[in-house]
Amino acid sequence: MPAARPAEPAAEDLPEDLTRLAALHGVATSYSPSPDRTVPASATAVILALAALGVDAGTPRAVRAALTARETELRERLLPPTVVAWSDGGTPAALAALPAGTRLRVETEGGETVETGGGEARVDADRLPPGVHRLTATAPDGRTAGAHLIVAPARLPVPAARSYGLLVQLYSLLSRRSWGMGDLGDLGELAAWAGRALGAGFVQVNPLHAAVPGAPTDPSPYRPSSRRFPDPVHLRIEDVPEFVYVTDPERVRALQERAGRLREAVLEQGALIDRDAVWDLKREAAELLLEVPLAPGRRAAYCDYLAEQGTALEDHATWCALAEIHGADWHRWPEGLRDPRSADTHRARTELMDRVDFHSRLTWLTDTQLTAAQYAAREAGMPVGIVHDLAVGVHPRGADSWAQQEYFAAGMSVGAPPDAFNARGQDWGLPPWRPDRLAACGYAPFRRLLRGLFRYAGALRIDHVMGLFRLWWVPEGHPPTEGTYVRYDAEAMLAVLVLEAGRAGAVVIGEDLGTVEPGVREALRERGVLGTSVLWFERDWAGDGRPLPPERWRADCLATATTHDLPSTAARLTGEHVELRDRLGLLTRPLEEERAEAAADTAEWLEVLARLGLLHGTGGDTGAPSEEAGIQAVHRFLLRTPARMAGIWLPDAVGDRRPQNLPGTWDQYPNWRLPVADADGRPVTLEDLAASPRLHALIEVVRDRAGG
Numbered sequence: 001m002p003a004a005r006p007a008e009p010a011a012e013d014l015p016e017d018l019t020r021l022a023a024l025h026g027v028a029t030s031y032s033p034s035p036d037r038t039v040p041a042s043a044t045a046v047i048l049a050l051a052a053l054g055v056d057a058g059t060p061r062a063v064r065a066a067l068t069a070r071e072t073e074l075r076e077r078l079l080p081p082t083v084v085a086w087s088d089g090g091t092p093a094a095l096a097a098l099p100a101g102t103r104l105r106v107e108t109e110g111g112e113t114v115e116t117g118g119g120e121a122r123v124d125a126d127r128l129p130p131g132v133h134r135l136t137a138t139a140p141d142g143r144t145a146g147a148h149l150i151v152a153p154a155r156l157p158v159p160a161a162r163s164y165g166l167l168v169q170l171y172s173l174l175s176r177r178s179w180g181m182g183d184l185g186d187l188g189e190l191a192a193w194a195g196r197a198l199g200a201g202f203v204q205v206n207p208l209h210a211a212v213p214g215a216p217t218d219p220s221p222y223r224p225s226s227r228r229f230p231d232p233v234h235l236r237i238e239d240v241p242e243f244v245y246v247t248d249p250e251r252v253r254a255l256q257e258r259a260g261r262l263r264e265a266v267l268e269q270g271a272l273i274d275r276d277a278v279w280d281l282k283r284e285a286a287e288l289l290l291e292v293p294l295a296p297g298r299r300a301a302y303c304d305y306l307a308e309q310g311t312a313l314e315d316h317a318t319w320c321a322l323a324e325i326h327g328a329d330w331h332r333w334p335e336g337l338r339d340p341r342s343a344d345t346h347r348a349r350t351e352l353m354d355r356v357d358f359h360s361r362l363t364w365l366t367d368t369q370l371t372a373a374q375y376a377a378r379e380a381g382m383p384v385g386i387v388h389d390l391a392v393g394v395h396p397r398g399a400d401s402w403a404q405q406e407y408f409a410a411g412m413s414v415g416a417p418p419d420a421f422n423a424r425g426q427d428w429g430l431p432p433w434r435p436d437r438l439a440a441c442g443y444a445p446f447r448r449l450l451r452g453l454f455r456y457a458g459a460l461r462i463d464h465v466m467g468l469f470r471l472w473w474v475p476e477g478h479p480p481t482e483g484t485y486v487r488y489d490a491e492a493m494l495a496v497l498v499l500e501a502g503r504a505g506a507v508v509i510g511e512d513l514g515t516v517e518p519g520v521r522e523a524l525r526e527r528g529v530l531g532t533s534v535l536w537f538e539r540d541w542a543g544d545g546r547p548l549p550p551e552r553w554r555a556d557c558l559a560t561a562t563t564h565d566l567p568s569t570a571a572r573l574t575g576e577h578v579e580l581r582d583r584l585g586l587l588t589r590p591l592e593e594e595r596a597e598a599a600a601d602t603a604e605w606l607e608v609l610a611r612l613g614l615l616h617g618t619g620g621d622t623g624a625p626s627e628e629a630g631i632q633a634v635h636r637f638l639l640r641t642p643a644r645m646a647g648i649w650l651p652d653a654v655g656d657r658r659p660q661n662l663p664g665t666w667d668q669y670p671n672w673r674l675p676v677a678d679a680d681g682r683p684v685t686l687e688d689l690a691a692s693p694r695l696h697a698l699i700e701v702v703r704d705r706a707g708g
Contacts, residue, residue, distance in 0.1 A: 014043055018057060021067045022046050024074065025053055026435060026487035028470070033419050033515065041484035048475040049484055052409040053436055078102070078137050078145035081439040084495045085125035088154035094147075095122060101140040106149060108133045125151050130499055132442050148442030152495040153502045156528030158556060159644050163201025163383055164702050166194055168650040169221075169564055169660050170205045170234065171273055172676050175686035177238070180262030180278040184369040185236030186686055187386070188376040193690055195380025198699050203377065204387035204461060204647060206564065208234055208370070210316070210363075212328050212395045216276050219672035220661075222391045222463065223429065225328075225398030228452050229316050230370060232286065232362040233279045239372075240365055242292035255285050267683045272673040290361055305364045312448060313360055314349070315340050315403035321355035322348060329397040340403050370456040377458065384507055384645075385458030390449075392464040393430030407437045407445050409486075411476045414467070418481055419515055425472075425480025432471050435488045443496045450497065454504035461558075465510030465529070468493040469520055490523065498527050509558050509645070513537065531557040533643065535634060536572065536605070547608045550640040559643035561634045561652060564660045568649065570679060571657045573602060573630040580658075584668050609633040612640070627679075628655065628694065632701045639702060648702065653695040655679035 019029050027049045030040045047057045055070075056062040083094045095104070104123065106114040109131040116122065123135070128151045135149035173182035173190065187205065194200035209224030210231040211217050224231075237243060237255075246252055258281055265271035294302060306313065318340070319330065326333045336344025349356060370386075377385035393414050394400040401408055408431040416426040438446060453460055462468075469490040474483035501508050509530045512521055521531060531554060538548040553559065561569045567577030578598045582591050606625065609615040614636040617629035625633070631652055638646045651658075656677050662669045675683040689695055 014046065015060065015063065017060070017063045017067050018043070018046065021055070021057060021063055021070065022050065024067070024070045025050060025055060027053070028485040028487070031417055031485055032517075033417060039417070042482050044478065045473075045475060045482050045484040048411065048478075049409075049473050049486055052412045052473070052475075053434060053486075078139055078143055079135070079147040082148045082150060082442055082489065082492050083135060084150045084152065084491050085123050085128070086152055086154050086495070087125050087130070089125060091122040095137075098137060099139050099141075103138045105136045105138075106133050107136075123149065130502065132447065132496075132499070150442070150492060150495045150499065152499040155526065156498055156501055156508060158528055158530065159201070159383060159507055161383065162644050162646070164639070164646040164648065165200050165202030165204060165382075165384070165387070166190070166650050166653075167204045167560065167563075167647045168676070169672070170208065171221075171275070171672070172660060172674060173650070173686055174263060174266060174675055174683065176263070177236075178263060179237065179259035179281060180266060181233075181273045181275060182686075183236045184234050184366070184373055185239050187234075188369075188373040189686060191373060191377035191382065191386060192380045195377055195382040197690075199381075199703050201382050202384035202387050202459060202645070203382075204459075204558075205389065207389040207391045207463075209391060209394075210399065211275075212398045213279075213323060214328055217279070218395070219275055221389075221672065223393075223395045224391055224400075225319075225395055226316055226400045227391055227394055228312060228400060228449050229363050230366045232366045233275060233282060235282060235286075235362070235366055235369060237282060237285045237289070239369060240289055241298065242289050242294070245292045246288045247291075248288065251288060252285075255281060255288075266675050267685060270681075270683075272670050273675060275673075286358070286362055289365075290358055301368075302361065302364055305367065306360060309363075309452075312403070313363060314356065316399045317356045317359035317363065318345070318349045318352070319399035319402050320359040321352040324355065325352075330402040331397065338402075340405075367455065374456045374458060382458070386456065387459040387461055387507075387509065388453055388457040389461045390453060390463060392467050393428065393432065396429065396431050401431055404445055407433055407441075409434045409473065412473045413476065415472050415474045415480045415483060416514075417472050417483060417485075425474075425483065427474045427480045427483075432473055432486070433488075435486065439489055439492065443492060446493065446496050447500060450500040451503075454500055454506050457504070457506055459507035459509060460501065461509045461511060461532075462497075462529075463511050465512050465524065466516055466520055468497070469517070469523075490520075494523065494527050494529075497529070507645075513563075525554075525556050528556075530644065533557045533559045533641075534563060534566065535559070535561050535638065536566075536601070547605055550612075550637055551642070553641035553643060555642035555644055557643050558645040558647055559638045559641055560647040560649065561631075561638065562649050565663055567659055568656050569631050569634055569652045570627050570655045571659070572598075573627050574657070575599060575602070576657050577659070580662070584662070584665060586662075586664055606630065606633075609637060612637070614640070628697075631655070632698055635698060635702050646702070648698065650689070651676050653698050654684050654689065654692055655694065656684075657681070 014029055022029050027046055028041060029046055030038050032038050050057040055066050057066060080094050083092050085092050104116045108129060130151050130153055133149045135147045138144045170187055171181040173186050175186045178186050191203050194203060207221040208230050210226040210229050212225040262277055266273055322337060330338055336342050374386045412432055413427050414430040414432045415428050418425040470485045470487045472483050473486045474480050510524050512531045533553060539545050540548050571577040575598055578594050581587050587594050615625050615633040617626055658674055660674060661671045677683050
């Protein structure tokens with residue numbers, strides 16, 4: 001039996017020097033799960049978080065030395081690594097604090113130089129172009145310091161008119177042309193149809209980031225290998241121009257027959273979506289495609305893409321090539337290959353140049369189809385188009401964590417502290433970015449990430465947007481209860497977000513559900529970042545706890561009835577979500593108690609819908625509203641709120657009972673592998689959706705109110 005771990009001192013018992021040192025590095029020593037409760041962080045969590053930031057706090061002597069060094073650094077430096085100037089703001093605080101007579105020089109992204117001298121050190125942000133510039137300060141005593149200067153627009157423009165759209169997990173949307181899972185051809189068709197025939201303003205999809213290959217691959221789109229580059233598993237092979245020039249018709253026919261079997265297995269035989277089988281098939285097809293020489297114009301476009309993406313794409317493709325040989329976990333590769341800048345990696349990249357080019361070409365092809373989907377959406381009249389999803393982090397074994405390892409906090413994982421819904425807390429297994437390294441480089445990785453996504457996004461949903469402000473760091477080998485919050489420079493993160501979204505003319509939606517610290521929603525709203533409001537959670541929590549009247553909802557949000565992590569509306573109205581959790585052994589209270597609470601919650605909402613005159617139609621012998629009538633009423637309610645965007649979870653349109661992801665499960669439930677289905681669990685294709693009377697009835701309800 002292992003020896004018991006010594007009791008940790010409470011936060012209030014932490015040595016004062018350690019508490020001060022933690023505060024100076026943005027490491028919290030306590031957190032508040034509710035306004036009336038404060039929980040101390042363990043000394044272990046604080047010390048290990050500091051260690052991950054390169055600060056030795058392992059002994060009292062080390063703490064004193066680190067504290068002295070940090071205080072001296074902050075006292076003597078002229079500028080922080082990054083300074084933010086908003087176009088509508090005054091002089092940034094960092095510049096206002098400079099000694100009188102300090103001279104400033106700004107070298108803009110475009111190569112221009114702007115100088116100020118004598119008097120007050122100031123930067124007129126409204127006279128500088130938006131961008132990330134180089135700022136140099138020279139004090140009267142001769143000290144000189146440089147910093148990155150982020151000049152950002154005051155706020156993002158919100159959608160000019162309110163609109164409604166469809167929310168779907170792309171892999172779940174199969175057509176009669178897709179190869180066993182939904183693809184980018186299906187996305188383009190969905191957008192074109194929804195825009196032209198339904199008057200929809202957007203289509204929101206799950207993250208389409210590159211996955212970590214495996215056997216099996218982790219199906220979660222929220223644990224990607226890379227957030228910077230898309231996954232070629234989403235390619236529509238037949239839409240690649242070179243496909244028609246493949247010179248082996250027998251192999252093409254064999255591939256299409258196998259694709260048909262994969263598709264029919266899901267649509268006709270009840271099989272789960274098999275991402276690995278789909279990728280094996282598409283990879284084989286891609287090998288054929290890449291044997292076809294690119295036409296001159298296509299080659300020029302590919303070369304432009306390579307030049308534009310530069311080292312980042314080369315690193316990503318190199319990781320993919322090395323993973324084919326050494327496995328997906330780069331920590332287990334030969335030591336010389338664990339460093340993307342080593343001589344061994346350079347030699348391997350040269351030796352594997354054909355495979356590096358293969359993965360680069362696939363990334364480019366995927367990028368072109370993503371761009372085509374957004375073009376189809378806008379051509380169909382959608383004011384927003386495709387809403388892409390940015391996962392909160394990346395897989396610790398993936399391409400980004402290898403290529404950008406200097407920016408990640410070693411030995412740490414992102415998660416969530418214990419709360420009323422999960423007493424054990426959560427560990428998401430995602431390495432966090434180091435805030436100090438981000439600031440030192442002017443947030444270059446974040447900028448490049450956003451710029452890549454905004455190439456083909458009309459809007460971007462940011463998962464766990466609170467992560468721009470702080471993240472819960474869990475030390476490796478410790479439970480989530482022994483984590484602590486680490487702060488980021490939220491102003492700088494927001495400035496980069498607003499800058500890049502503004503350049504792209506894109507909308508930004510923050511997923512701000514759950515526990516949100518005071519001031520976060522206000523800061524996001526000030527900069528034009530929309531929030532997320534889900535009907536079942538919108539209650540008067542500061543008052544009687546009853547459902548929040550529609551007129552009291554916030555306007556700056558995307559309003560929905562559910563999400564990929566929640567029960568479908570049909571399941572909630574029928575109580576089937578409780579029965580599912582009971583079958584899987586996930587209930588923490590007796591079944592009848594859970595049923596009663598869920599039924600009471602649903603009944604309360606139905607009473608509100610009826611009182612507002614939104615609940616039409618009854619079903620069965622009881623005279624109670626039918627489940628379909630309830631779904632329509634819920635969406636009438638959403639369109640009665642002032643929300644600028646309203647989303648229909650596409651499975652709700654056909655009565656699907658199953659959640660796409662059931663938090664708290666792994667192999668007990670087929671998370672991320674279910675096709676869209678009807679109330680009886682029969683898969684529904686894109687073609688079926690387009691002809692569905694039930695879907696069209698719901699759309700008519702929404703369209704009647706969407707312009708209000």
